[in-house]
Amino acid sequence: MSQADHTAILALPGLASREPAASSAPVRGPRVFAPRVFGPRALLALSWLAPLLLVLVWEILAQTGYVTPQVLPAPSKVVRTAWRLATTGSLLTDLGTSLLRAAVGFVLGGSIAFGLGILVGFSRLAEALIDRSVQMVRAIPFLALLPLVIVWFGVGEGQKIFLVALGVAFPIYINTTLGIRQVDGKLLELGRVQGLSTAQMITRIILPGALPSILTGVRYALATAWLALVVAETIGAQAGIGFLAMDAREFLRTDVVVLTIVIYALIGVAADSLARLLERRLLAWHPNFGGAAR
Template sequence: MSHVFDNLPLPAAAGATGPDRAAPRKPARRPLSRNRLLLISWLVPAFVLVVWELAARAGYLSIHVLPAPSKVAATAWRLIQEGRLISDMGTSLLRAATGFLIGGSIGFALGTVVGFSRLAEALFDRSIQMVRAIPFLAMLPLVIVWFGVDEGGKIFLVSLGVMFPIYINTVLGIRQVDPKLLELGRVTGLGNATLIRRIVLPGALPSILAGVRYALAVAWLALVIAETIATSSGIGYLAMDAREFLRTDVIVLTIVVYATIGVASDAVARLLERRLLAWHPNYATAGGSR
């Protein structure tokens, strides 16, 4: 009977592949566009605002504890019409920008020197790390003794806070430059100045810009502490004055202003990254979603 089974098809072997056995391919998923990613990033904050507003209107949140976003917005509009909010924001921005420029320049200069020289590291790094460990509030009485209640003390605290992130990331960036690139530059006859300008600083730039982003956040943190010193202008003064009169809506407004300025400054720092690091493959490929 063997000839009966001669014409029957043989079963396919396990794992056999062919045109009729090939597994269907899933269509490749297209990456989300930049505009969609931007929209998604704002969905959670918008949802929080809606829940917050509904909870306040339903009476679950007391106006003296956490006023509704609509109440905060109305307070902001009233202060803008009075000219107070814009003036105080301008004062705080000027203090933060001045402190950032001073502290950032000092941090970058020290980080560059320490990054290139082990002797400079032995001379400066230990002292810098000790000062970095001191909280802002602990230094506040001494700053008042040194500078009084003038603008100098506020700018000093912001400069001090900004200096450390830029210093640390500059040192880290210089130390992480690929030694093979340095050797290649020396073999091709580049002098020390050209080597630094064309290889070391571009290689350290991603780390330095990360320090800039972190320093921007620290600048506002230091400014909040600095504006608790006797002052008559600034967002911090607006918050302290509101605390005396239990104006919760104004206090929440100042928090929102700090958060908004922080998001805006971080967006500027990201734009700077995309501009200055367009040559970097990691930033070039991620540029659409950053």
């Protein structure tokens, strides 16, 4: 077994204390090229450059009349609409309703999917009993399930939370199973050499080794949650961002429709940033995440 493999297992949480400090030097991940002149803050500013330029061009085209307000209102008008709706309280109410639906659906669907992923990842018997059915349900489009879900739950909160839970379940399930199955066999062999019990192998090697894949599933699930919620809130909703968009469509309020799209985009960026923060916190031991940044 190579020195790199030996060092990699020592980087897993709780194993560093089993070896002398001299052998626990961290292995760095592959370096990503970036000129020295660009620090983290400069790179963050550059990541927002393209969206800001797009908004600026959009504003110029709208103000000069190349884009009519009926087709696409100016960003300044969208901001004024957002301020007006926020001051009346309706925007915050709808936003809070949508966030609550997404959070409850994410917790329910994510918890069930994580449990099934752990079960299938560790057991071939569980895979034979569960995986085929999960993959068949995953292949069914949301819109095809919508009539049946309405029959089951009506058009109340249950229908919306169920669709969100269903949407977030599949990315977490697949990535949890894949992460467990892809743990390096050499690390398991070294764990046995170290004298770890089965429980210690699971908690110190397998689950930490699968964590990057699991968190990738969480990032995909966060995006899917909002996609599912958009579909759910177009049917019989009395509050929420999707309801706000559908109500504005009836009155040809393109400024409100664009506002809801911008809100979805901003929530998506915030959710992805939260997932990245989780990666940096939970994978501080990993050479390609927290360890490489030190």
